[in-house]
Each structure stands twice: as C-alpha cells, then as structure tokens.
Amino acid sequence: MSADEDNKEQVLKECEQAEEIMKDKQNQKLISEITKENIQLKEEIKKLEAELQETTRTSQINEDIPETKIKFTSVENPESDSEFSDISYSCQVSSKVPYELQKGQALITFEKEEVAQNVIRMEYHHVQVQNENVMLTANPVSLNSGVKFQVHVGVSKMKINVTDIPDELPESQMRDKLELSFSKSRNGGGEVEYVEYNKQTRSALITFVESGVADKILKMKDYPLYINQNCHRVTVYPYTETHLKKFQVFSGVSKRTVLLTGLKHLQTTDEEVVEDFISIHFQREKNGGGEVEVVKCSLGQPHTAYFEE
C-alpha cells in the first residue's frame, strides 16, 4: 500500500514539477516580451522628448533683458486711487523669428516692398560676383510663427513680503508681534492695515495703510522684529504682481526680404565680398532692384537670421 502511496506522491510531485516548469517557461516568455516592449517605449519617449524640446524652442520666450535707458517724459493725474498704490511697469515683447540660412543662400532686404516683389517676380538674376557669373534664384522667405504680448508688473508701495520669521510663537501671537514691529515709525515702519502670516513657510505679507511705507522699508534688506526681549532681523522684499496682456501668436510674413539661392559653388569664400557684389547688383533699377538695406549670405556654414517687426 505504501508503495502505492509512494507512487502517487511521486506522480504528484512530478506533475507539480512539470507545472512549475510550464509556468516558468510562460513567465520567461512574457518577461522577454515585456522587456522588449519596454525598451521600445523608452526609445519612443526619448524621441518625443527631443521633439518636444525642438518645437517649443521657438514658441517660448526666454530673454535676459539688458539695461534700457529710461527718462522722465510727463506727469499724469489719474482719478482712481488704485494707480497710486503701485509703481507700474509695462513693456512689449515680440519674438524675433529665426530663419536658418543654408550654405549657398543669401537674404536681401529692400527698402521698398514693391522692389522685393519685383525681384521675386523676375525669379532669375544673373549676377557678377568677382570674376564669376552666377545665376541666383529669388524666392519669398517662408517664416515660422512667433508670439507677442505685453508684460505688466505692479510693485506695491503698500505691501511687502517678509521671510525668515523665526518659528517661536503660536500663529496669532506672531501676527501681533509682526504688526507691532512693522508699525514702529522709528524703524521706518508705518500703520499696518493687515498681516497675513504663514507659520509653515515662516513668511508674511504686510499691508500698510499709507502708500509709500513699503518703499522706505525696502531700502534696507532686513527689518527688526521684536519678540519678547530679543530682536530678530527678518528679510523684506517687494510684493509684485506680474501678468500678460494681449498675448498673440502670429505667423511671420516677409514682405521686404527676399531669399536668394545659387551661391553654393562659388569660388569666393569671403562672405563680405559676395555680399557687396550682390548689394551693388540689386541696387540698380535696371537689374530690377532698388534701395538695399541689408544683405547677408551663408557660404562656409549655415547661419541663423532673425526676423523682427
């Protein structure tokens, strides 16, 4: 009997083992499939990430603005109170649309639109460049889109941001201490209208009753906050609100600038020399041209030209 049982057990074990082997085989197959799929997915992701970087390149604005000279021009007397609570700044920002000029291409900007259109209409132009005679083809420039908008910034004369507030007191007590310290005129403060305090971030927004108190305080980088017997220096910085207006995507259209092609096999490699010859040729009315503003060509390597309003 026990031999039978032994046999049964043996068979069972073998069955189980066979099942396990089957399962392992299946799992292994799945694992290899999924691994392959994952590798493919990773490649696709990489491709899209690169593509995303490329396409957002020209629709994003990322500009460090150099110092612009500003001068007093006039004085106004607006009716509303709100215009006196902020120093307001506004400006216009507009994309310079890039155009990649390939080797052997040139851009020429005419003073008059009709001249540019005429040069395009004539299409083929025989131009003398040093000792060579080249045939240039004139075409319109196909431009990408850009964006333009206004930036409005209001720097408050009545509110200031405060940070680095020590976390020593419960919320409502700290609020009181802030109000007391910031109303001390001997320290540059003034009557406080409202205190917003965030214990977690250790920061606050203080609104004063009078316009101008904020400026005074902001002349210093920090301000004395009195807590019981101690004086802490808290950091102060301006409260600003920034927003965009009149945001618009536009499609660039070149009316006065023409694309010239046909310079690839030129012997001359000096771009300036070639530009001079092209300019001289297209200044002449008998060549279908007119007053020329700018000529730029790419001979040795491609360049990027920027189109602006």
Added chain:
Amino acid sequence: MDSADVCPALKVHLLPTGSQTMSQALQALQEEQARLKMRLQELQRNLRDCPQDKVPFPVPESPLVFRGHFEEGKAMAKSVVSHVRICYPLPGGSALVTFDDPNVAKQVLQQKEHQINVEGFRLRVQVQPLELPMLTTIQVSSQMNDQRVLVSGFPAGLKLSEEELLDKLEIFFGKTKNGGGDVEMRELLQGGVMLGFTEDRVAQHLCQMGQFMVPLGKQQSCLRVSPYMSGKIQKAEVRPQPVPQSVLVLNIPDVLDGPELQDVLEIHFQKPTRGGGEVEAVTVVPPGQRGLAVFTSKSG
C-alpha cells in the same frame, strides 16, 4: 531554458530557480511598462498642446523684416523688448527734478538736505536718488487654451470703437443659438479678438463651426473662429534700476503754491554754487495732491 537566449538586460531579473522570483520579476516589468506608457501619453499630450514652429491653425499675419541680426549656430528663441513705460506715484509735497547732465544730479545728491532760500525764509527739503523697477528676465511659454478662441477676418474700415466691437462680439457669441455660451473674458488683439468662455465645449464647438455671419453695425460680416494659444509666465524678474538724470525732492513744506514752488525749485537747482546745473524738467506735486510721473524708454 538558457538565460543566454533572453535579452542580456534581463540577466539581472532572471534567476535559475524559483517561479516565485520569476513572477516577482514579471510584476516589476509590468509596473515599469505602465509607468513608461503613462510618460509616453504625457509627452504626446504635451506635444499636441505645444505649438509647432508653424501652428496648425490660422493665426494673424505680422510683417517681419531681416535687419541684419545674424548668428552662427542653431536657431534660438530670441525676442525684442520695447515700449517700456513706468508710472511712478509722487506723494504730496514732493517734486521730480530732471537734469540735462547726470553728473549734475550726482552732485546734487551729495547733500541729503537742501536749504532753498525764498524771499527771506528757508525751505528745508530732502533729496533722494530715484530707482525704478525694470524687468530683467522674462520666460513665457505658450499652450493651447481650451476655453478661448480667436475671432478674425474683420473687414477693413470698420467704424466701430474698441468697446463697441467687443460688445457686439460678446453679444453674438454669448448666445447659445449662435453656438456660443457665457463669455468670461474678451480682449482686442492686433489680428483679431480673443474671447474666453466659461465652458470648454463652447470654444471647441465654435472652432468646429469655423465661420459665422456676425452683424457689425450696418452689415453682416463673415468672421472666422479659430483656436487660441495663451501665454503663461514661467519666470519674471524685476530689479531696481537708477534713473541717473532725475532726483526726487521730498518733504516740501506747504508754504508756496504750485507754480511758485516750481519756479523756486528750478532756480535753486540751476545754481552751480549749489551743485546744480541745467534743469530739463521740474514736476511739482503740492501737499495734499498726488501725481503720477511717467518714464519711458528712449528707443521704441
């Protein structure tokens, strides 16, 4: 079952024994795949939302010129900043004095307090340099806005004021019978009008319909509605910049009236003996009043 016939990357997962470890490995891989798929979808969505170099829907044209800005290398995002305008509130009892020569302003500022002689008495005032906030860095990204549309195709010579035009459009596109809905915002742009709706589907529906006959004054005009891309500020930094030619005069006592005060200040600050010089402009805000001094950029 040789581990060699599976991808080498799998060696770390594959153990020679134990189907338990194998199913764990399988699970880990399936989880990774789910994560990768989510990331892929996110990127595909971003790519769809992000504007391409040439946007796939109509946008107004803007004439551009090549003025010679030429650089080596690949195209980068570049922009022009112009029409800088700053409004600076002047408190009562203050004045803004602008000199021709910034060096004169510097000299005047060497003394914090000035005593101005007027007909036998002295006016004590304070002088301070002027600093104005200037935008030094701006980063803006564009994205499709599902609640907004651009209305374009306005006929030339339309005799409507901005307000009238915006009102008529808001009335027309505010009606559900026209395919519209509640208008939340409106803005006149160079190439058209932007309308923002409280519900997404209204904007989408209008874009699908595409063209509308809208009464604008005496006639009906055929206008086009297309998707709108809005901008979002990613970063904006403002730094104080000195105004070298101007000086703020503060705490002017209330003894003279406006025009007289203006003359007195001008005379005082022109005197070379006081460190003064040629004065370009004097703006006075008498006590009890307020004024807004406007500064603009020299070019643009």
